[in-house]
Amino acid sequence: MKNRKGFFSEGLLTAPSFLWLALFFAIPTLIVVSFTFHGHTPNGGVAEPYSLETWRALADPDYPSIIWRTLRISVKVTLWCILLSLPCAYAIARMDKRLRAIVAGAIMLPFWTSFVVRVFAWRTMLHPDGWLQACYLSYLRFNEWLFQCMPAFVQHTLTGLGLATPGPLDPAMATMLDSEVAVVLVSVYSFLPFSIMPIYSAAEKFDFSLMEAALDLGANSFYAFRKIFIPCIRQGIISAVLMVFIPAIGSYVIPQMLGGTNCVLIGNKIFMRAIQNRNIPHASALATLMAVSVLVPMAMTVWWRARQKARDLKKADNVVAAHIPGAKA
Amino acid sequence: MSDFLVFENVTKRFGPLTAVNNVSLGIKKGEFFSLLGPSGCGKTTLLRMLGGFEMPDSGRIFLDGKDITDLSPNQRRVHTVFQNYALFPTMTIWDNIAFSLKLSKLPKREIEEKVDAILGMIQMREHAWKYPNQLSGGQKQRVAIARALVDRPQVLLLDEPLAALDLKLRQHMLMELDLIHDQVGITFIYVTHDQGEAMSLSDRIAVMNRGKVEQLDQPAKIYEAPVSSFVAAFIGDTNFFAGEIVAASGDYCTIRCEGLGDIQAFNDRKLLVGQNVHLSVRPEKIHITLNAPQPENGVGVNVFQSTVTDVIYQGVYTKYWIMCGDRSVSALKPHSRFLLDQAPITWNDKVYMWWHPDDGYMIENFSESDAGLVQTPPDAPKEFPGK
Numbered sequence: 001m002k003n004r005k006g007f008f009s010e011g012l013l014t015a016p017s018f019l020w021l022a023l024f025f026a027i028p029t030l031i032v033v034s035f036t037f038h039g040h041t042p043n044g045g046v047a048e049p050y051s052l053e054t055w056r057a058l059a060d061p062d063y064p065s066i067i068w069r070t071l072r073i074s075v076k077v078t079l080w081c082i083l084l085s086l087p088c089a090y091a092i093a094r095m096d097k098r099l100r101a102i103v104a105g106a107i108m109l110p111f112w113t114s115f116v117v118r119v120f121a122w123r124t125m126l127h128p129d130g131w132l133q134a135c136y137l138s139y140l141r142f143n144e145w146l147f148q149c150m151p152a153f154v155q156h157t158l159t160g161l162g163l164a165t166p167g168p169l170d171p172a173m174a175t176m177l178d179s180e181v182a183v184v185l186v187s188v189y190s191f192l193p194f195s196i197m198p199i200y201s202a203a204e205k206f207d208f209s210l211m212e213a214a215l216d217l218g219a220n221s222f223y224a225f226r227k228i229f230i231p232c233i234r235q236g237i238i239s240a241v242l243m244v245f246i247p248a249i250g251s252y253v254i255p256q257m258l259g260g261t262n263c264v265l266i267g268n269k270i271f272m273r274a275i276q277n278r279n280i281p282h283a284s285a286l287a288t289l290m291a292v293s294v295l296v297p298m299a300m301t302v303w304w305r306a307r308q309k310a311r312d313l314k315k316a317d318n319v320v321a322a323h324i325p326g327a328k329a
Numbered sequence: 330m331s332d333f334l335v336f337e338n339v340t341k342r343f344g345p346l347t348a349v350n351n352v353s354l355g356i357k358k359g360e361f362f363s364l365l366g367p368s369g370c371g372k373t374t375l376l377r378m379l380g381g382f383e384m385p386d387s388g389r390i391f392l393d394g395k396d397i398t399d400l401s402p403n404q405r406r407v408h409t410v411f412q413n414y415a416l417f418p419t420m421t422i423w424d425n426i427a428f429s430l431k432l433s434k435l436p437k438r439e440i441e442e443k444v445d446a447i448l449g450m451i452q453m454r455e456h457a458w459k460y461p462n463q464l465s466g467g468q469k470q471r472v473a474i475a476r477a478l479v480d481r482p483q484v485l486l487l488d489e490p491l492a493a494l495d496l497k498l499r500q501h502m503l504m505e506l507d508l509i510h511d512q513v514g515i516t517f518i519y520v521t522h523d524q525g526e527a528m529s530l531s532d533r534i535a536v537m538n539r540g541k542v543e544q545l546d547q548p549a550k551i552y553e554a555p556v557s558s559f560v561a562a563f564i565g566d567t568n569f570f571a572g573e574i575v576a577a578s579g580d581y582c583t584i585r586c587e588g589l590g591d592i593q594a595f596n597d598r599k600l601l602v603g604q605n606v607h608l609s610v611r612p613e614k615i616h617i618t619l620n621a622p623q624p625e626n627g628v629g630v631n632v633f634q635s636t637v638t639d640v641i642y643q644g645v646y647t648k649y650w651i652m653c654g655d656r657s658v659s660a661l662k663p664h665s666r667f668l669l670d671q672a673p674i675t676w677n678d679k680v681y682m683w684w685h686p687d688d689g690y691m692i693e694n695f696s697e698s699d700a701g702l703v704q705t706p707p708d709a710p711k712e713f714p715g716k
């Protein structure tokens with residue numbers, strides 16, 4: 001009786017969220033995937049008969065490079081966001097309560113302005129005659145000088161790895177606006193609050209006396225930060241990664257407004273196919289392709305980590321067995 | 330022998346509050362030293378200055394002859410056992426204990442040996458691969474101690490390490506701490522507000538009050554010869570009798586106590602006639618009998634007639650509250666083997682209370698506020714309504 005009651009009340013409690021997920025996530029996803037197995041009609045609809053024509057059309061040589069660029073930029077943006085959020089969140093969590101509320105409010109403040117307006121403001125700030133561009137140029141010049149100072153074989157290695165380009169700097173070709181640099185910069189700016197907040201809420205629950213304990217045992221502050229603080233707020237970091245990476249993959253406004261023709265991402269392509277070419281199945285296929293290219297590596301990581309964990313447990317058992325006679329039995 | 334660890338005129342303020350006020354202490358190598366005092370008296374602050382987590386506003390701290398006042402926590406070979414244990418939740422017990430060894434870049438083999446040895450000492454080998462949240466309070470405590478001891482610090486600091494444990498476990502851990510101290514021979518500094526813990530473990534105790542050290546001595550000295558009314562009242566329980574010395578001859582003097590009469594007391598410090606003192610007499614030193622004691626060899630003085638107002642049976646002894654004139658006095662009576670055969674002393678009995686002149690201790694340094702630390706008799710029950 002009791003179990004049945006538990007089952008019913010639990011079922012009732014979780015039903016709304018399941019329903020929500022089914023209605024607004026699972027079913028739409030399935031519909032999108034099913035579109036890819038149809039052709040399109042000239043007036044923007046989905047053709048009736050099944051066909052693989054859409055998937056054949058995906059063999060555009062542009063797509064792999066666009067997907068690769070989208071992934072690369074998303075990873076860059078995520079890394080920068082996490083890197084900046086960690087010290088921020090740490091600092092906020094250490095502030096006294098009153099100041100903390102003010103700073104947390106300040107982080108959320110930009111949301112009171114329209115996202116598109118904010119991104120558009122960056123067009124002005126990144127103007128080729130602006131001071132940000134000037135800073136960027138000096139940074140590039142410094143890099144160039146550093147490159148010149150290096151021995152030849154290091155230069156070759158760096159060039160080979162695609163981390164540097166030899167030859168003199170052409171200021172006309174090195175504008176931030178309408179380039180990948182602008183897209184990464186403004187994406188980091190836009191997504192930063194989404195990564196600070198989950199990390200901060202994890203850091204707020206962190207027991208800072210653990211840092212003192214680490215220092216007490218001889219660690220320096222940075223070591224304690226890496227070995228104690230970061231592992232303890234792992235969950236917050238994971239949510240921050242998801243909160244940044246997923247929107248970054250689908251990013252569309254920022255590359256559209258700041259990326260120019262040099263930085264077209266998958267989001268822009270999907271928009272083009274769906275709205276300009278009125279080819280919904282093609283747009284669906286691109287979206288599916290993108291989702292698969294993110295989910296496959298993710299699934300592999302999860303699987304790999306689970307295996308690693310199982311191995312660790314086994315190792316621990318063996319060590320225990322080695323120490324305690326009879327434990328193995 | 331010069332002291333291993335020295336506090337020299339150390340002062341620490343938090344805004345207007347002086348948490349530690351001009352403290353000077355010397356602690357010997359290998360000593361089990363306790364800081365004892367009521368909550369908020371500055372014990373933790375003193376310890377945190379030694380650990381390097383607070384900087385003193387003035388004064389210096391020397392360890393083994395070196396000035397460590399300005400060193401950061403990780404530059405001192407001083408480890409702390411925190412009250413909340415502060416075990417690293419994402420690491421196994423093994424990794425927790427190995428933390429300091431890994432930092433000292435010892436070869437792997439050696440780290441394993443040392444961790445294993447100390448796990449053996451605290452009898453936790455089979456728990457090595459658990460995480461802290463899988464352990465009980467006492468186990469966490471042992472791990473915290475092992476973690477702090479494994480790389481043999483010069484001093485181990487323990488900040489109320491047993492406060493979170495229940496009574497039985499606390500008594501058990503006390504014995505274990507004592508054993509561990511004997512085994513490792515490291516200087517222990519033990520902070521507590523529990524006099525029982527401090528008394529049973531320590532070589533010496535510093536009794537602190539309001540940021541100052543009131544008395545520093547061996548446990549028995551502190552109990553028997555408190556320098557101030559605070560120490561007398563905070564350590565154990567006592568009765569104060571205020572009066573003026575009216576006669577002093579040889580080893581003894583007479584104190585005239587208002588509302589009671591003349592009291593004979595041992596005058597070890599040769600106090601002079603005319604001085605106002607407070608006599609502290611511990612409850613267990615006060616005898617109560619139905620008949621007047623036969624005068625012989627110091628007995629037969631300090632005898633006062635009184636009335637029993639409350640009897641509290643406590644197993645090992647019985648606590649009596651007696652009324653002598655208009656003052657309440659507490660007395661402890663240990664049970665002899667034939668307790669049930671004796672005519673028991675009960676409520677409202679007229680009794681004689683008396684103590685040996687050697688058993689009172691005169692205190693010159695008296696503060697009225699300390700009298701509040703002394704136990705008072707339970708309130709008489711109010712009239713039952715409707716009865």
Ligand SMILES: Nc1ncnc2c1ncn2[C@@H]1O[C@H](COP(=O)(O)OP(=O)(O)O)[C@@H](O)[C@H]1O
Pocket residue numbers: 343346348366367368369370371372373374375
């Ligand atoms: N960081 C701090 N800021 C302000 N006041 C403090 C701080 N730490 C301790 N105090 C104050 O200093 C006094 C002594 O505290 P503490 O050393 O923790 O006492 P104890 O450990 O003996 O209970 C207390 O009144 C406490 O409120």
Ligand SMILES: [Mg+2]
Pocket residue numbers: 369372373
């Ligand atoms: Mg304290």
